[in-house]
Amino acid sequence: MGYTQRVIDDLKERYADQPEFIQAADEVLTSIAPAVDANPAYEQAALLERLVEPERIIMFRVPWIDDAGKVQVNRGYRIEFNSALGPYKGGLRLHPSVNLSILKFLGFEQIFKNSLTTLPIGGGKGGSDFNPKGRSDREVMAFCQSFMTELCRHIGPDTDVPAGDIGTGAREIGYLFGQYKRIRNEFTGVLTGKGLTWGGSLARTEATGFGLVYFVEELLSERGESFEGKRVNISGSGNVAIYAAEKAAALGATVQTMSDSTGWILDPAGIDLAAIHEIKEVRRGRLSEYAETHPSCEYHEGRGVWSVACDIALPCATQNELQIDDARALVAAGCAVVGEGANMPTTREATDYLIDQGVAFCPGKASNAGGVAVSALEMSQNSERLSWTFEEVDAKLKGIMVGIYHAAADAAAEFGHPGNLVVGANIAGFKKVADAMMAQGIV
Structure with missing residues (x-):
């Protein structure tokens, strides 16, 4: 053994x-x-x-x-x-x-x-x-x-x-x-995510969702593709989901679905993100309210986001939400990319199935690292008593996410698993930590 x-x-x-x-x-x-x-x-x-x-x-x-x-x-x-x-x-x-x-x-x-x-x-x-x-x-x-x-x-x-x-x-x-x-x-700077007038960083609110899309965008770019014209299914309707949807739409995708704890919406014409912002971030309401004012939208109670055909799936709700039956449905409908916006939203069985079926799978520890990356940038700004512009932070975020993609892809290839970003991300992250632990002795 x-x-x-x-x-x-x-x-x-x-x-x-x-x-x-x-x-x-x-x-x-x-x-x-x-x-x-x-x-x-x-x-x-x-x-x-x-x-x-x-x-x-x-x-x-x-x-x-x-x-x-x-x-x-x-x-x-x-x-x-x-x-x-x-x-x-x-x-x-x-x-x-x-x-x-x-x-x-x-x-x-x-x-x-x-x-x-x-x-x-x-x-x-x-x-x-x-x-x-x-x-x-x-x-x-x-x-x-x-x-x-x-x-x-x-x-x-x-x-x-x-x-x-x-x-x-x-x-x-x-x-x-x-x-x-x-x-x-x-x-x-003992906490990050602070208000902008007292030490917070611009782009922190958007960071995890934007970073997820930047990671997937780099993967698509390596294949000669882009978000333009792609159908994107997103689960969740919190911070990560909203800003992933915003960035994907800005890059030319049609965001079809979102969900909350009571149900989910399907809007084939593309979800009205201004309405979602108002419902979820201002009124803290339910997605069922969206369907009341958008005739093109279908509202369904319970689960079901992954039953809708799409090109890219972005699970952004919670752990183990995308299960084996969902993975089979996505593959059968032709989904080519799954990018994790939440922490471990895909079960182990579903992850293995997606990879085996040739779906490009972006693991959360790599693809949703944008939030903590900008948190660390907030720490840097606090230490220097500086405040960077939104554009400066966003550019640094994109550079970090592109770097993470290539670190994972390179590690996967080096250890005999080309294209397997789960293996690549784990090994790339592990090697840096392991080298530091070895250098610091038995502590």
Whole structure:
């Protein structure tokens, strides 16, 4: 039995109650086996055993008082996974589904995603099972202040720099930053995703969605193609989905679908993104409202985005949303490219099937790295007390995403898997982290 398989088997036994983390670790370790086997020193240094264990897991209670005067208690987490390349960097997710397994999976993926950006940042993730939906601003502020009162002991601009994620937008980042500043008595770049008037970066809101499209655009360019005239299906209707749709449409594509937690819309004429912005970002409403004012649109409850024929599929909602039956439907309808905008939105079985069927598959740790890339650029601007223009940041973002595509493609070819961007992205991200860990000794 090989070294990587022994580590995988040990993880499955030790963390049998953490399926999301096991899924992510199994996928990465299996694909990097050729690079690990090529360097026996990794096994001698127990590098994989150290790589799959977080450097630090912080868990704490978050008590706060709701508008009815009742004390609520949530669970808070911060997974500081790997700092070989720089301060821990990763978002704070606020959602009822948050648990240790999901945050470990996200933090583990973040290590390689951050490595691929070539920027000096390590991997981490955090959050809470608190749900900001339906809560008043005062309740969200009360939760955020309690959460940061504990978290502030463990983070800092040179230690750990959290960011936004699902449930953590500009409002939540503002409350978190204000509490950190009040407790620590310092104005530093300890969080990214800040407001533009107090240290935030232009293009951060658009970064993950734009970056996804830039990555796919480079893949298409290598094939002599473009987004022009392509039918694009997108799942989700949050930040990533909206800005991926905006950039794809700007490049000449027709965006046909979007979804939310209750249903999905199909507009063959191309989705009216101004209306989506108003419904989802201003009113925080449901996609069913879109169909009421757009006669060309069909609204369906439940799942179904991937049943519609398309040229390019961009899953931008949540983990494991694109399953094997969806993959079969996409292949049967002639879909040529799948680009992950969310974190691990495609199941392992579906991923393998798509690749086997010749679909160009863009893994999330590469294709959705634009958000963390611009977060790191925000850190740079904060350190220099500078603010770059939108065009400057956007140009840097595009350059980073093009570089990530080629790093993944080159690594895939080098290790005998030409065209397999899953293997390529994992190996390219791993090698940089592994070299740094080896250079820093057994820590």
